[in-house]
Amino acid sequence: MAIAEKLRHPGHHKDPEKGDPDKEAQRNDGKEPAADDTDDNIEGSDEYDTLLKFIDREAERQRKHDEEAGDGEEKKMKKTRVWYMPWKVVEVEDDTEKTVPKNWMETDMTKGLDDSAITERRQKFGYNELESKKDNVFLKFIGYFRGPILYVMEVAVVLAAGLLDWIDLGVICAILLLNAFVGWYQEKQAGDIVEKLKAGIAMKATVVRGGKELEIDARDIVPGDICIVEEGQTIPADGRILASYDDKDGSKAKQILDKKQQSKEQKNKKGGNGAPPAPDIPANGTEERKEVPETSPDKPTGEDPNEKPTAGDHAPDKADDDRTSEDRKTSGDVHSDAEERPDVEGEKDDEDDKKGEKKDNEDDEDKGIDKGPSVLSVDQSAITGESLAVDKYVGDEVYYTCNTKRGKVYIVVINSAKQSFVGKTAGLVTNSSGTGHFQQVMNQIGTSLLILVIIWLFAVWIGGFFRGLNISTPQDNNLLIYSLIFFIIGVPVGLPCVTTTTMAVGAAYLAKQKAIVQKLTAIESLAGVDILCSDKTGTLTANKLSVHEPWACENVDVNWMLAVAVLASSHNIKALDPIDRVTIVTLKDYPKAREMLKGGWITHKFTPFDPVSKRITAEVEHDGKQYTCAKGAPNAILRLCKPPRELADQIRAKSQEFATRGFRTLGIAIQEKGQGWKMLGLLPMFDPPRSDTASTIAEAGQLGVRIKMLTGDAVAIAIETCKQLNLGTNVYDSQRLMSGGMAGSDLHNFVESADGFAEVTPENKYQVVEILQNRGHLTAMTGDGVNDAPSLKKADCGIAVEGASDAARSAADVVFLDEGLSTIITAIKVARQIFHRMKAYIVYRIALCLHLEIYLTISILVLNETVRSDLIVFIALFADLGTIAIAYDNAPFARAPVEWQLPKIWLISTVLGALLAAGTWVLRGTLFLSVSGDHGGIIQNWGSVQEILFLEIALTENWLILVTRGGGTLPSWQLVGALLAIDILASIFCIFGWISGTDPHNGHTDIVTVVRVWIFSFGVIIILALVYYMLNKITFLDNLGKSKRGTKREEYEDFIENLRRLTIVHEQDEADETGGVPSAASGQSKQASVRNGRRDVYHFQEDANEKVNSDEGNKEEKRK
Secondary structure (H helix, E strand, C coil): CHHHHHHHCCCCCCCHHHCCHHHHHHHHHCCCCCHHHCHHHHCCCCHHHHHHHHHHHHHHHHHHHHHHHCCCCCCCEEEEEECCEEEEEEEEECHHHCCCCHHHHCCCCCCEECHHHHHHHHHHHCCCCCCCCCCCHHHHHHHHHCCHHHHHHHHHHHHHHHCCCHHHHHHHHHHHHHHHHHHHHHHHHHHHHHHHHHHHCCCEEEEEECCEEEEEEHHHCCCCCEEEEECCCECCCEEEEEEECCCCCCHHHHHHHHHHHHHHHHHHHHHCCCCCCCCCCCCCCCCCCCCCCCCCCCCCCCCCCCCCCCHHHHCCCCCCCCCCHHHHHHHCCCCCHHHHCHHHHHHHHHHHHHHHHHHHHCCCCCCCCCCCCCCEEEECHHHHCCCCEEEECCCCEECCCCEEEECEEEEEEEECHHHCHHHHHHHHHHCCCCCCHHHHHHHHHHHHHHHHHHHHHHHHHHHHHHHCCCCCCCCCCCHHHHHHHHHHHHCCCCHHHHHHHHHHHHHHHHHHCCEEECCCCHHHHHHHCCEEEECCCCCCECCCCEECCCEECCCCCHHHHHHHHHHCCCCCCCCCCHHHHHHHHHHHHCHHHHHHCCCCCEEEEEEEEECCCCEEEEEEEECCEEEEEEEECHHHHHHHHCCCHHHHHHHHHHHHHHHHCCCEEEEEEEEECCCCEEEEEEEEEECCECCCHHHHHHHHHHCCCEEEEECCCCHHHHHHHHHHCCCCCCEEECHHHHHCCCCHHHHHHHHHHCCEEECCCHHHHHHHHHHHHHCCCCEEEEECCHHHHHHHHHCCEEEECCCCCHHHHHHCCEEECCCCHHHHHHHHHHHHHHHHHHHHHHHHHHHHHHHHHHHHHHHHHHHCCCCCHHHHHHHHHHHHHHHHHHHHCCCCCCCCCCCCCHHHHHHHHHHHHHHHHHHHHHHHHHHHHCCCCEEECCEEEECCHHHHHHHHHHHHHHHHHHHHCCCCCCCCHHHHHHHHHHHHHHHHHHHHCCCCCCCHHHHCCCHHHHHHHHHHHHHHHHHHHHHHHHHHHCHHHHHCCCCCCCCCCHHHHHHHHHHHHHHHHHHHHHHHHCCCCCCCCCCCCCCCCEECCEECHHHHHHHHHHHHHHHHHHHHHHHC
């Protein structure tokens, strides 16, 4: 009626509140409608022509609105602080919640996007990559002027300007700028090296642009791009399948979608009020997650090769196998718990049969819907933990970082990395804030020194009051000058610069060793690690499977058995599964088997590994005869063949023997059409330890780092590997972590004493890290899958191993580009060297502050004398210029995990500072024997008191770094050269009397006197070196401030464990009440799926996000 009324009265002005679209648009846009958009301009030849024009106009208007407002949905905002006004909080659009307009998905599959569309979309959604938080370059530089230490120097700048002391003002500003620039530049240089390494491992993608297929960096993809994904490739972004690659014009895909829609409509009509099929995951990557039966991913493909997969295949959360990606890396899809533990295989297979029967009786929401043929098979294990490759159909969605196992298709990108399923997952654990432990240590030292400055200055001012000193006069002896001097000497202005430079240089070195440090402060964490939870494959082992002495049944030719094994393998040599690769490559040693494959074999159908049936099958033909070849878990193949009991017992015994020797075993069988299955034999496989792993583990033990193996393999294989590597063999099934029934303190004891765990899931990794941290251990954790991200973030140092997913890399502190445990141990040693340099500098710099504070306070109170402020600023400058080279020093690495031990640092620094002050007072005492700077005391011929004090202070302070660095190694040429240059410059100051004021002889000092000062300073340093050596040999001091690792807190541990179990029970009850669907609100809620009492990755990511601040606090307590 409204439309009819509109057509009858086109000029009538309607009330906007009643839905006038023109007025609504005018009100929203704040402008008058265009002339061609008015109702007067849509008159057609008849009523229906006008109606159709009206519909077209509204569709165009809606399209424009979608482009501008992102589908018209309300933007999701997050709060942030404005960098130039840190006190102001503003709302900005959350990058991860941006919605892609629907019309962007309407890209022509044959033409792709043009340059203008690419530019527009990149401006809104950025690059297709999981970005770590990047600092603004300008803000990074400004950051070197912030902090308690820098604030004091900035006050000194203001004070020098107020006193018109231009020399002091210029030198202080130069010190501030020099420290800021050096620190910023070194950190930037290290960052550039890391970025260059990251660029070398960048993912590539094939896209259609301008009607041509182009290979580009995956980061350059934008929403709406047409990508080509084929077998063996990683999916570069969330996308929707448009058509198979051979369907260039999309005609077949259109027919499939039409049939699918028709079958859905027919089903809904037949079903009456039945529930419609579950919706796919929407374009923004979120979904209300539903609990499904354990067997939902797929039906046993081995039982009925023609049976179509169900809708459960398309949901990435519907998984029943939580095995880690570390296991998949070795075993591909073939390895399962059962094949490694044949003694329980039969029971598991029986359970699988029951599950399969149960599933056949369940209502399948997609039953009766014609989805057409499967065009793609995708390994979603990095997201879900399930090892089964999921079949995908035209119109289905595929997810970023998943691997393609079969097929070649066109997809349209629906979400870039940050908005993708994986991007949201990574964001939960990477978007944490808080001051790191290293920065807190630096702030604590700076604040403590500032308090000391105030105390010393307070004493000086009181003394000045008694002497009747004025505030600002005379020029060289007033309270403000004293204040300026103490502000300069009281805080180590170079501390942030030197520590940052030291870590940046170390990070650059580690990058050359194929270890990317994501954040510099991770070096401190790595240096203190005492437990390393390592995966097995690729880290402890070589990740190179090999076949060990194939075993054939009686009267079976081993060459025929191996040929059948190859027939039952994938033949796509571009993307071979590790199991298939080693099976095929084994034939290089069996020429007769190769001959058997030359007779014109034809593969009609290949069915990848199915974890339910636990086998791979291939339908082949040769000389008109049709065969079905199979390989898989031994008991699964036995159940298929049903051999005589005696043979079955023999095969089981042999399989058990292989398992106890650490071999993974495959059974091989064949069936000729019309005949029964025949068992051919067993194919034992072994992933040998790396040649250097055993020695590296021994070295790790000498460094105080204990290795715990966490693997997805079976217990028998894990124990055998531990024996070969000289690791402890106390390896247990990870199920004992979840359902062992132990009290909290007993569970903590169990985890702490265990040498490793087998058949672990990402949840188990997280739990192990949490338990070890509760005991005060600094724990490093390796991982590679999306599901590992929470445990990597939880660990004190998360390590993404070679080949890790983008989400794991984003969550990790350190990313390794090379396999092997030796790389990690090398990184730990380098981190300890870096820590040694920083600790030596901090002891040195605190001692310097206390040196001048003690000496000058006594000098001012007793003699009403000080060192000129002009000379003081150069002392401060020299103290930092030379020691910047500490970053390049030859430092030893500690033989045990390191920590700051701040009480010990303060005690040693105080002793050294007091001895330096005593040395300076001894020198000053000799100068009383000189009259007017002539011969007497340390002065041979003539000299200036100010310049001689300046030289002695500069020399002893400069050389102190050679004491605090220790004697384990010789100093580097860079450090020696820098110190020597400063010493020569200080000597020139003394000889020529620069800035000496009105001292006798124009401040000049004879060379013999300078030599005497050098000798005296060297004697002071010898005494300091002896004292420093003795202090470090005192057992009490060695343990002072050291954290107690492995401390039991029984009540707390029992409480935490009971709380965890209560949470799991609550989730199970909630799932039962809602029919397996935990209640959740989109956006902020925990998207949790309860599978047999286990929580999925979302739960742990949310836990990691919520606990991050408390976790940082726990780490800090352990490091103090």
